[in-house]
Amino acid sequence: MPRPKTPLLSPELIADAALDLIDETGDLQMVILARRLKVAPGSLYNHVKGRADVVELVRLRIADQVSPPLQARDWKVAVAGFLKSFADLYARHPKALSLMYDHTISSERMLSFYEPVFAALMRAGFPASELRTIMTLIDYQAVALARGLPEPVVTDEIRDSLPAYAASIEYATNSRDEAVALATDVLISGLEQRLLRNPNGTTSQGT
Amino acid sequence: MPRPKTPLLSPELIADAALDLIDETGDLQMVILARRLKVAPGSLYNHVKGRADVVELVRLRIADQVSPPLQARDWKVAVAGFLKSFADLYARHPKALSLMYDHTISSERMLSFYEPVFAALMRAGFPASELRTIMTLIDYQAVALARGLPEPVVTDEIRDSLPAYAASIEYATNSRDEAVALATDVLISGLEQRLLRNPNGTTSQGT
Incomplete structure (x- = not known):
């Protein structure tokens, strides 16, 4: 099997998916976030330590739009x-x-x-x-x-x-x-x- | 069976128990609140419409201390x-x-x-x-x-x-x-x- 050309996960992809999830549901559940990113929950934890880390990525995602x-x-x-x-x-x-x-x-x-x-x-x-x-x-x-x-x-x-x-x-x-x-x-x-x-x-x- | 002399529930009793629960755990779950008040969850809902009502009672409980x-x-x-x-x-x-x-x-x-x-x-x-x-x-x-x-x-x-x-x-x-x-x-x-x-x-x- 060839390896995928783009990485499955990155802080940016996690932040975007998390922000979409929060905007839609008002909540952030790691299992649902993983499902939306089409990865196993364990893969998510290779990139973030936990829910608090994801919230920080979301905050940064918003702040990056300051212009x-x-x-x-x-x-x-x-x-x-x-x-x-x-x-x-x-x-x-x-x-x-x-x-x-x-x-x-x-x-x-x-x-x-x-x-x-x-x-x-x-x-x-x-x-x-x-x-x-x-x-x-x-x-x-x-x-x-x-x-x-x-x-x-x-x-x-x-x-x-x-x-x-x-x-x-x-x-x-x-x-x-x-x-x-x-x-x-x-x-x-x-x-x-x-x-x-x-x-x-x-x-x-x-x- | 004689009826109890004091009512089992009142807004004050609910507020006190809810504030204790929140102070201890940082969370407010209606089932746990009912258990602490030694009533069935259904009894709780005779006094409050839901969790938002209990939060308002807690807020009032705090504000009543303004002196x-x-x-x-x-x-x-x-x-x-x-x-x-x-x-x-x-x-x-x-x-x-x-x-x-x-x-x-x-x-x-x-x-x-x-x-x-x-x-x-x-x-x-x-x-x-x-x-x-x-x-x-x-x-x-x-x-x-x-x-x-x-x-x-x-x-x-x-x-x-x-x-x-x-x-x-x-x-x-x-x-x-x-x-x-x-x-x-x-x-x-x-x-x-x-x-x-x-x-x-x-x-x-x-x-």
Whole structure:
């Protein structure tokens, strides 16, 4: 028997099949993934250690679509670019969000998508001690914006008992673009104020 | 046979048992929950429609511990109180976060915990059209702060290739209290700037 000319499995093929499976079913079962890839489950485990590895491949598959690549220019551009890119890309795969939420980032390559934002914030003068929390703020906002809110029902009873909530629903702008713009403005303005109040510029721990 | 003096099941008993089960195992299976409550699975379904209902009871069980209750006073106090209360309470039940993330709020009673913040923001002059996105920003921050970030490993290789990320880890303040204070400051400053730039005060759609 001649050997097949193309390899049966690669990280890219696994990621594509896994993302399709998640988009369709909202779940990721290794046995079903193997079946879709037309391999035995054991073959799959020659390429990945387990389900968490596959989720990381899926995350990378999505992040690889960030275009243009994020750069460590002006920190506001970097933050806005990160929020917009990931909110939009994650929104295309809503059923993948829970799985990505359950499995934290585990690869250096995925962290490299965060590096331009870290670098831009650091150069702007945010203290190194605060970068991690600031990045968490930004990262979760991207997820929140991608996920959006469930379609709520406002009944007459709720209009009576929770009038401010009811108004927030009835007058809500439902476009994700507007929500992204608002969240980006709030985060960047808030960060800018923090920088203005602490104008030393460089990090107290040096760089 | 005399009837038992206390009911075998109540929303409170179900919520307590479910939260214990989730805290211990990170999962919520109805059959196991019924076994722990010493009832047949069918009895459970006399009180709840399904797993999503139980998750909502768990969420309410956690939110009922907010103390003192949030009030619609000054909007900054309301926002800071919401963030701190939910970040701290959710952090006590880290394994419940994924389940709550997967199931959106479905009860009027849970929404009543958000109402003081909606009302305070509305009275402060934030447009009704923006309240929903602003509340999402705040809500996801509480979850992010409760969840924290995974303990990352910084290798020599990562220090070379991702220096800003590596610095953010090595100098990070790991206390949740400090992270809550920082995130609260960024969100409130950012929202305040937005209010200052749009000083008309009242919502464009009226109240």
